[in-house]
Amino acid sequence: MADKHNAETIITETQKRISSAFEVFDHESNKTVDVREIGTIIRSLGCFPSEADLHDIIAELEEEEPTGFVRYEKFLPTMTKILLERKFRPITEDLLLQAFEVLDQQKKGHLEPEELTRYLTQEGEPFTQEEMDEMLSAAVDPDKNVILYKDFVSMMTFDDTR
Amino acid sequence: MKAAVLIQRWYRQYAARMEMRRRYTWNIFQSMEYADLQDQIKLYNFLGYLMDNFTPSSSERNLISHIFRDNEVCRDAEWERYFNYTNIDVPEIYSGPRLTFPLDMDQAADLVEAFKNKQQLHSRYVLQLLLETWKLLRVLPNINRVSTCHSKEITICGDLHGQLEDLLLIFYKNGMPSLEKPYVFNGDYVDRGKDSIEILLILFAFLLVFPGDVYLNRGNHEDHIINLRRRSLESKRYGFTKEVLNKYKLHGKRILKLLQKIFSWLPLVTVIDQRVLIVHGGISDTTDLALIARIDRHRYVSALRPPKRKTPSRTNVYADSERYDEMIICKNRRGSLTFPKPFGARESFQRRSLQDFSSTVARTLEEEFEVRRRQAEFSMSRFSKSHRSLSSTLSSDSEPESSELIDTGNDEWKQILDLLWSDPMPQDGCIPNEVRGGGCYWGPDVTEDFLNRHNLQLIIRSHECKQDGYEFCHNRKVLTLFSASNYYEVGSNRGAFVRLGPDLVPYFFPYQATSMTRGLSFPQNVKRTEHTALKVLREQLFVHKSDLLRAFQEIDKENTGLICLNDWASAIERVLHLDLPWRVLHPQLVSSTTEGKLDYQGWFRDLALKKPSSEHIEQTMLETLYRHRSTLETIFRIVDTDNSGLITFEDFRQTLKLLSAYLKKEISDEVINELVISTDTNNDGSIDIDEFMEAFRLVDKSRLKRGKSLLKLMQDNESLPQVTETPQIVYSTAPQTSHCPASQPADPPASNTTDSACLQTANTPASQTADSPGSLTEGCPASQMEDLCHITVVVVPPQ
Numbered sequence: 001m002a003d004k005h006n007a008e009t010i011i012t013e014t015q016k017r018i019s020s021a022f023e024v025f026d027h028e029s030n031k032t033v034d035v036r037e038i039g040t041i042i043r044s045l046g047c048f049p050s051e052a053d054l055h056d057i058i059a060e061l062e063e064e065e066p067t068g069f070v071r072y073e074k075f076l077p078t079m080t081k082i083l084l085e086r087k088f089r090p091i092t093e094d095l096l097l098q099a100f101e102v103l104d105q106q107k108k109g110h111l112e113p114e115e116l117t118r119y120l121t122q123e124g125e126p127f128t129q130e131e132m133d134e135m136l137s138a139a140v141d142p143d144k145n146v147i148l149y150k151d152f153v154s155m156m157t158f159d160d161t162r
Numbered sequence: 163m164k165a166a167v168l169i170q171r172w173y174r175q176y177a178a179r180m181e182m183r184r185r186y187t188w189n190i191f192q193s194m195e196y197a198d199l200q201d202q203i204k205l206y207n208f209l210g211y212l213m214d215n216f217t218p219s220s221s222e223r224n225l226i227s228h229i230f231r232d233n234e235v236c237r238d239a240e241w242e243r244y245f246n247y248t249n250i251d252v253p254e255i256y257s258g259p260r261l262t263f264p265l266d267m268d269q270a271a272d273l274v275e276a277f278k279n280k281q282q283l284h285s286r287y288v289l290q291l292l293l294e295t296w297k298l299l300r301v302l303p304n305i306n307r308v309s310t311c312h313s314k315e316i317t318i319c320g321d322l323h324g325q326l327e328d329l330l331l332i333f334y335k336n337g338m339p340s341l342e343k344p345y346v347f348n349g350d351y352v353d354r355g356k357d358s359i360e361i362l363l364i365l366f367a368f369l370l371v372f373p374g375d376v377y378l379n380r381g382n383h384e385d386h387i388i389n390l391r392r393r394s395l396e397s398k399r400y401g402f403t404k405e406v407l408n409k410y411k412l413h414g415k416r417i418l419k420l421l422q423k424i425f426s427w428l429p430l431v432t433v434i435d436q437r438v439l440i441v442h443g444g445i446s447d448t449t450d451l452a453l454i455a456r457i458d459r460h461r462y463v464s465a466l467r468p469p470k471r472k473t474p475s476r477t478n479v480y481a482d483s484e485r486y487d488e489m490i491i492c493k494n495r496r497g498s499l500t501f502p503k504p505f506g507a508r509e510s511f512q513r514r515s516l517q518d519f520s521s522t523v524a525r526t527l528e529e530e531f532e533v534r535r536r537q538a539e540f541s542m543s544r545f546s547k548s549h550r551s552l553s554s555t556l557s558s559d560s561e562p563e564s565s566e567l568i569d570t571g572n573d574e575w576k577q578i579l580d581l582l583w584s585d586p587m588p589q590d591g592c593i594p595n596e597v598r599g600g601g602c603y604w605g606p607d608v609t610e611d612f613l614n615r616h617n618l619q620l621i622i623r624s625h626e627c628k629q630d631g632y633e634f635c636h637n638r639k640v641l642t643l644f645s646a647s648n649y650y651e652v653g654s655n656r657g658a659f660v661r662l663g664p665d666l667v668p669y670f671f672p673y674q675a676t677s678m679t680r681g682l683s684f685p686q687n688v689k690r691t692e693h694t695a696l697k698v699l700r701e702q703l704f705v706h707k708s709d710l711l712r713a714f715q716e717i718d719k720e721n722t723g724l725i726c727l728n729d730w731a732s733a734i735e736r737v738l739h740l741d742l743p744w745r746v747l748h749p750q751l752v753s754s755t756t757e758g759k760l761d762y763q764g765w766f767r768d769l770a771l772k773k774p775s776s777e778h779i780e781q782t783m784l785e786t787l788y789r790h791r792s793t794l795e796t797i798f799r800i801v802d803t804d805n806s807g808l809i810t811f812e813d814f815r816q817t818l819k820l821l822s823a824y825l826k827k828e829i830s831d832e833v834i835n836e837l838v839i840s841t842d843t844n845n846d847g848s849i850d851i852d853e854f855m856e857a858f859r860l861v862d863k864s865r866l867k868r869g870k871s872l873l874k875l876m877q878d879n880e881s882l883p884q885v886t887e888t889p890q891i892v893y894s895t896a897p898q899t900s901h902c903p904a905s906q907p908a909d910p911p912a913s914n915t916t917d918s919a920c921l922q923t924a925n926t927p928a929s930q931t932a933d934s935p936g937s938l939t940e941g942c943p944a945s946q947m948e949d950l951c952h953i954t955v956v957v958v959p960p961q
Contacts, residue, residue, distance in 0.1 A: 012728075013727075013728060016728060016731075016745055017745055017746075020743040020744070020745040020746045021182065021743070021746055023743050024182060024185050024186050024189065024743050024746060025185065028588055039174070039178065040178040040181050040182060041178075041182075042178075043174065043175045043178030043179065044178050044179050044181070044182035044746075047175070048171050048172065048175045049171070050167065050170075050171050051170075051174075090175075091168060091171065091172045091175075095168065096168065096169070096172055098165075099164075099165040099166075099168040099169050099172075100165075100169065102164075102165035103165050103166070103169075119165075119166050119169075120166060120169065120170060123166040123167075124164075124166035124167035124169075124170050125167060125170050125171075126170075127170060127173075131173070131174070131177065134177065135173055138686075156176060
């Protein structure tokens, strides 16, 4: 059907997706979500913003006098724009693998948990201890106690292709 | 470093998606809780229908009279005899605790230890313990009054639901009840978890040892009819009744009878320092503590059996004497319709019932009324006759009531229902709780008013599962406290307990029983929970298959067989009325789309029952039966008195006919026969209940394909041995219970269940992720691979 390719339809579909994701966190069903959940919502819609990106977005979304909540009326246009402009593109499997290889300076083919922890909790946009622990619990090979990053990457990305 | 940023960005996105899934999974569970409650209401309505339509001449009277067989025509002395335990011998080889009464602290602690080690208390001691408990409860008031004098802190626990690990974890973190450590337990001790009886025995033991420091409130699950139902969410675990009958094959029924009385004698609420109310469900705009203090609480045995109404029903004298007739005639029928053996050996019972019959005839009018009233009270509560005099119960402290009190009976009834069944809502007002079928939804204004009227400052209640174990609402004037962690599924939620000191400021202690989560990473946890939630969601889809198909066809006017995502989502919303994020969920429910459209016929083909197929039985009939399977199963189990797991074909047939009449939908004999054939039951005229219910499980064939490709992937990675035969992977939960081989899970990672951010109020307890030393490895931790697969291990040979 020719309609399907109509820009309007695309926008409507996009907005419905946004509204669905928003709903999940709208606990009191009053079209607001806690500002701390904005990052989760944006990411769950397929975007890969950095923490800095998020700060900017949130600054835009907050009220003049911050209430700690973000209203749907403000969120919708901002998010629609983000999705339609395809900002914050996904990180491909290859790119991710390369990143791990860069960290693996000795080209061992794996990383020690302490190594990875050091990088991720001290460099870039550091992880919290909780984030680090969570990632390790999924990434560390239980028998060898190292991170076989190649396997890890393919496992995680397979998971998500649905 | 750029590489680090990249990885962090990527991982955070992944974690966010996990979080989203965790959230909507939670929403699904909450919705399914709603659906389960609807099942409960269906049962209630069905039983009500049976009672209202009981006519002596109907051919189903055997079955009906049997369903309501718990007539207890006996007085106090007979109760004592009935519950007599002294002639139960305890064999030498019994290695469990041997209790001596009065109990002391050490014995209570030993009992906890014994249960931790998976021992079972001998039925003799169970009965003895229960009897002592009954005696104590009878002298307790409806309202427990507690004070935090000096520096005593009071610990309060919410729903436990038979999850012994949680109780053990609480005791481990907080210490066991004692003079210095008073506890209040807020109901719902039983059902769903598999150690309900052990929890009760522990709580009762401590109650007996420290009657001034242990307080028990009644919950809505302290109710024998609720206990009959199977645990919800398609699991193979049964309600409390089944648990007791399985663990105590010889004396289980007596134990249950005694518990029935004990439940009705549990106090209704607890008040601390006259400032804090602790109640299981909540309040309504008519809740009046003064009135509640005066009620005869033990008259309200079950929520599903309201007290007699004033209007006489159409049954008459003949009904009862004919029933006695039936009882005698039925004595030869296998298992089902003969009376159970509460009063001794079968023969002596039959003699007894003959006696009853003849004595019925000989009875005077007054005696006749007495007997009827008691029967009515306990089973045929809607069969009221216009008695002029009533007495309250069998217990010796009863008083005659005048008929005008019957109406008060209904008010009192409502008061109790409200206390045990209500839920808070964000909006002002007070409306009947139609989701649960009892109690109401009450708003912040009602809370405000209630607290002012009674000079209270806080309501602590339970009844609803909360992700972090507790949650405030109504301007922090109402606190919901839930103590059963992993309630819906492993990893679904934490439990919590609360401590109140003289300042009456609550300090929270969340926890999560880790025995089942050990070895699972965070994403695996999420997936496992999601797995269950989605399974449950599929059930709902199946139940409405015909309606959905119709809706899709209406949209797809050109009959292409395809439907776009948006339309799919809106159709489902319309038909199911479940407030869920369908668009977000769609990837989980729909395995493949062509050009963004779904082939809905194919999708439906994949959504089918395990055995009865729509080739032999019409689709809508299948849906109807599936929708009411919970009710059917409950009735089957009521009928299966000797707990053999089998019922006669005749009983099966009659049950279905009754359902048919109730639903006003014909269930023909052909359908019934077809059901029997397709569920592969034995050919000796009996039907295996488990087998039958198993056949009604939902299968998702599309998972087969995905499963196969995943299996292949893993085989390629040489992680799994090659599977030689073509597996038919059934999308159902493997029995993840203690029967699992103790497969060694991965070394538990550093700390799985970090809940660093969870404590909102002060007081960090020692360690929240305590691997409780008592923590039982009952749950079988599935292997890591398994969870990645979304498929649990049931592989059945192709049909």
